[in-house]
Amino acid sequence: MNGLMQQRQLLISDLIEHAANNHGDREIVSNLGNGHIHRYTWSGALGRSKRVANLIHALGVATGQCVATLAWNTHRHLELYYGVSGTGAVMATVNPRLFTEQIVYILNHSGSSHVFFDVSLAKLVAEIAPQCPDIKGFIALCDADQMPDIVVPGLACYESLVTGCSEDYAWPSLDENSASSLCYTSGTTGKPKGVLYSHRSTVLHAMSTCMVDSFAISARDSVLLIVPMFHVNGWGIPYSSAMAGAKLVLPGSELSGGHVYAMLRDEACTVSCGVPTVWMSLLEYAENVDAEQRRRDIVLTRALSGGSAAPRRIIEKFEHYFGVYLCQAWGMTETSPVVTVNVPLRKHEALTLDERFDLQMLSGRPLPGTEVAIFDDEGNRLPHDGHTAGQLKVRGHWVARAYYHREDDAWDANNWFATGDLATLNADGYIRITDRSKDVIKSGGEWISSLDLESAALSHPAIDEAAVIGLRHSHWQERPLLIAVKRKGKDVTADALLDHMRNLVAKWWLPDDVVFVDSLPHTATGKLSKLPLRKQFENFRFSTDVENTRG
Numbered sequence: 001m002n003g004l005m006q007q008r009q010l011l012i013s014d015l016i017e018h019a020a021n022n023h024g025d026r027e028i029v030s031n032l033g034n035g036h037i038h039r040y041t042w043s044g045a046l047g048r049s050k051r052v053a054n055l056i057h058a059l060g061v062a063t064g065q066c067v068a069t070l071a072w073n074t075h076r077h078l079e080l081y082y083g084v085s086g087t088g089a090v091m092a093t094v095n096p097r098l099f100t101e102q103i104v105y106i107l108n109h110s111g112s113s114h115v116f117f118d119v120s121l122a123k124l125v126a127e128i129a130p131q132c133p134d135i136k137g138f139i140a141l142c143d144a145d146q147m148p149d150i151v152v153p154g155l156a157c158y159e160s161l162v163t164g165c166s167e168d169y170a171w172p173s174l175d176e177n178s179a180s181s182l183c184y185t186s187g188t189t190g191k192p193k194g195v196l197y198s199h200r201s202t203v204l205h206a207m208s209t210c211m212v213d214s215f216a217i218s219a220r221d222s223v224l225l226i227v228p229m230f231h232v233n234g235w236g237i238p239y240s241s242a243m244a245g246a247k248l249v250l251p252g253s254e255l256s257g258g259h260v261y262a263m264l265r266d267e268a269c270t271v272s273c274g275v276p277t278v279w280m281s282l283l284e285y286a287e288n289v290d291a292e293q294r295r296r297d298i299v300l301t302r303a304l305s306g307g308s309a310a311p312r313r314i315i316e317k318f319e320h321y322f323g324v325y326l327c328q329a330w331g332m333t334e335t336s337p338v339v340t341v342n343v344p345l346r347k348h349e350a351l352t353l354d355e356r357f358d359l360q361m362l363s364g365r366p367l368p369g370t371e372v373a374i375f376d377d378e379g380n381r382l383p384h385d386g387h388t389a390g391q392l393k394v395r396g397h398w399v400a401r402a403y404y405h406r407e408d409d410a411w412d413a414n415n416w417f418a419t420g421d422l423a424t425l426n427a428d429g430y431i432r433i434t435d436r437s438k439d440v441i442k443s444g445g446e447w448i449s450s451l452d453l454e455s456a457a458l459s460h461p462a463i464d465e466a467a468v469i470g471l472r473h474s475h476w477q478e479r480p481l482l483i484a485v486k487r488k489g490k491d492v493t494a495d496a497l498l499d500h501m502r503n504l505v506a507k508w509w510l511p512d513d514v515v516f517v518d519s520l521p522h523t524a525t526g527k528l529s530k531l532p533l534r535k536q537f538e539n540f541r542f543s544t545d546v547e548n549t550r551g
């Protein structure tokens, strides 16, 4: 027998309708750069999102069709989140920090018909446009007098188009399983993989991050969304803040420690989320602010941290500088992203501060609606003893079941998704990420492919063999070190080699240092063996590391 409850579809458009109807005067604040702060409310955002929805129809975008963004965190990007998905079209948020080739691949693979871009990215747009023949229009997210001077198909001004559209729009009653947004993961070498979220997964994920033993986003919060909106839907904050009716603060592209500090202070932010590198910059800035002043300025109650492991000194400094609990969370593009969040249990109330810091080093416990487990290479479950490390697998309502238009063997018959992370699980269900089975480097929250760097180095005629490993960097978490063997009778300096590689990879990927060695270690099958290299260089300090120069 079925229950007698109403059946409603879980739709993204209902989130902004709820925010406008019940929290209509809560503010959305955007830093548009150069001191220009834009303010409006959830009610204003709803009206503008409806104009965007009308625009999407006027552009001829069909249900299920992708529309891409290359944009920072601003109110316009937020309007696109709702205006595009709300019509039944799919919002493909593209990371502008990727290598041009990857951006072109994503735009073409997603079949995006239009690209909405920030003016600061106009040069990039001009470069990629000729390689994306199916894109009908490039729409600059600016006012008419700020239009970039580039020649691309269908160049148009967002503000002119949006103000020309009506605010009158009835959201369609979509099936909750319809695709809503698409993000590509570049965490593995090779081509980026698309993760296609649905309205249902997005709403359930938002609901779970509003829960108290989670991000606890509430109507009383002012949320600074530092995580880029092109990184896994900005951890769902654009949705959860609407669901909760929180004030939402969008920092644009100004993410220096000073800018983040100023936004936290000026907008009385109570919660914020970012990768450890952003927190590091904030703490470096705050170090020079008077201790009393710091406590008065910053009213944060929690800082959410994910994307890579937060070092203990960040956790400690948040406590000492601001009295703020740094809350680690774990997730991936494939998991919407939030799966685990680190909040204490009742039994932890008596912990000393030092013991609590130890607890905060863990990546958290699974949210209801998700499951996590660790397995050995044969697929056997491993014990939850806090010591045994195994392959971390997850499944749940907002975990992907396949990649977009691409085969992959990351899923087993029981729907477990193999994350590629190695982790321990303790008896209370807290996970600790111990390693990544992928050979990529994560710098400041962004992936760097070691294989791509190696092939760039190997393309130099004087290089015989090259290995790139990620090593600890006090600011970027990890930076690449290139270890190379010179070809007999040939010579090259580190600078000349890096100059050569500069044309082949994104500038920020370039290894911070190069070490020349006589030979590299190999496995039995002749493959480069990075494990001994990591061991050999574990105490290496980059020349670019401030901690190093401080001695």
Ligand code: AMP
Pocket (backbone or CB within 6 Å): 185, 186, 187, 232, 305, 306, 307, 308, 309, 310, 328, 329, 330, 331, 332, 333, 334, 337, 363, 419, 420, 421, 433, 436
């Ligand atoms: P992405 O798909 O770019 O969000 O990257 C996901 C990966 O980031 C995970 O597979 C982990 O390797 C890493 N990661 C995310 N959160 C954490 C965390 N709290 N601690 C350690 N690694 C993390």
